[in-house]
Amino acid sequence: MAGSNPNAKPMNLTLKVWRQKNRISQGGIVDYQVKDISPDMSFLEMLDVLNEDLLRQGQEPVAFDHDCREGICGSCNLFINGRAHGPEQGTTTCQLHMRKFSDGDTITIEPWRASAFPINKDLSVDRSAFDRIIQAGGYVSINTGGTPDANEIPIPKDIADRAFEAATCIGCGACVAACKNASAMLFVSAKVSQLALLPQGHVERKTRVENMVAQMDKEGFGACTNIGSCAAECPVGISLENIAILNQEFLSAKATSNNLA
């Protein structure tokens, strides 16, 4: 196979996987053995191998979320060996390769754990709380017309870069999963500062931050205590600076918005 490492030896692993029948049932860790795993496989491909084995044995496969498998969609939310998206920094689970593990390793795989992210089944969690936060204000609803000419709206490079960095958030929920308090502050701050930094976002700037923070609290996420696990585990490197921006945005919106309720 092109690009594969000819010296890579296949691995045998012990997996400790969280199995849970549905939202209300009690889950638990179940041990599985997987054999002949190529170090070139991604973590999800290794789980595919496990599921094929389970299917052959007539057992129910492990449910886990995945979609693009190239680090863009933010679906593959797995808590691997006590870390969100596994031991490697700056990657999603699909970008994590089995070469980061060794033959004979035991790997514990759990779903994101947060009251606001109920478990659907096994490793698959319901992250629609994030969707509802976005629906509360994470958009620009003004009519922007046709495609504008380049540089018609002047935005300094520095601001554009910072807005872009915030916009790289893929909404995977690793911040919530890693946070001791299961706080969604890093996610919300990325979405708020992305739009607050750009002129198109200024129209709804104040109501946006007010509504998104209110929705975040309503969903039952914890409060931020500036621990910093979120930014450390974020696969796209959203910085804590965004939370400082969110705090400023929220305070100034509360102090000056026309919303009296």
Next chain:
Amino acid sequence: MSWISKTLTSSIGRKIIMATTGLFLCSFLLVHLLINLQLLRHDGGASFNFWAEFMGTNPIIRFMEIVLMLGFALHIYQGLALAIKNKKARGAQGYVVNHSEQNSQWASRNMALLGTLLLIFLIVHLMNFWIRSRFDAFGGLAEVKVPNLDHPVGDLYSVAATSFKIPWYVALYALAQIALGYHLWHGFRSGFQTLGVKHPKYTPAIYYTGYAFAVVVSALFAIIPIIMFFSDAYQPRLPTEQAVEQSLTEAPDALR
């Protein structure tokens, strides 16, 4: 619910309450420390008693004492309430394996635990010193005369000198400062982050100031009872009916 109460009860409003009260309590620590350091002067407690009297009688300080108590009450209440809320947010089932030590500092993850230890220390500390110096019913203080004041003042120094000859008491005070140090290690910089101060020019300075503040303040607080325990220079005055004269220049032996 009005917009003000909505602001203050939101998760961001509550962290702003934690930050402002926390940083205010840092300023209190600084004043407290400066006065505590007077204990180490070899003047038989004259300087310490002078400043204790000042803190107990100056109208601005007495007003700030009420603000301080409100600050403590808010900080403690919010801290505990947030810890409960945050525990709930994780859900009934926590992680089976969690290596949070690989993504964050221990102090940052254990602020509620450290805060609770400090609360226990605070209660013991207030019962021994503060209540006694304010209310005669709880022991009261012997009276001494200090230079520059024409009236006798409470001898709080002797309370300290007596307390810090008791080994378990010295150990409690010194160990509590470890909790204080870790609490400040995270708390100082966290307060600025919450208030929205995050800037490439200032953030590194805030971090290092916070770390230095945590280490220096807690170490100095801890070393005072230890020095007073091991040194013979710090002796409590024996109780007498008469208010004795203290001097800033004479050796403490002359006073006993």
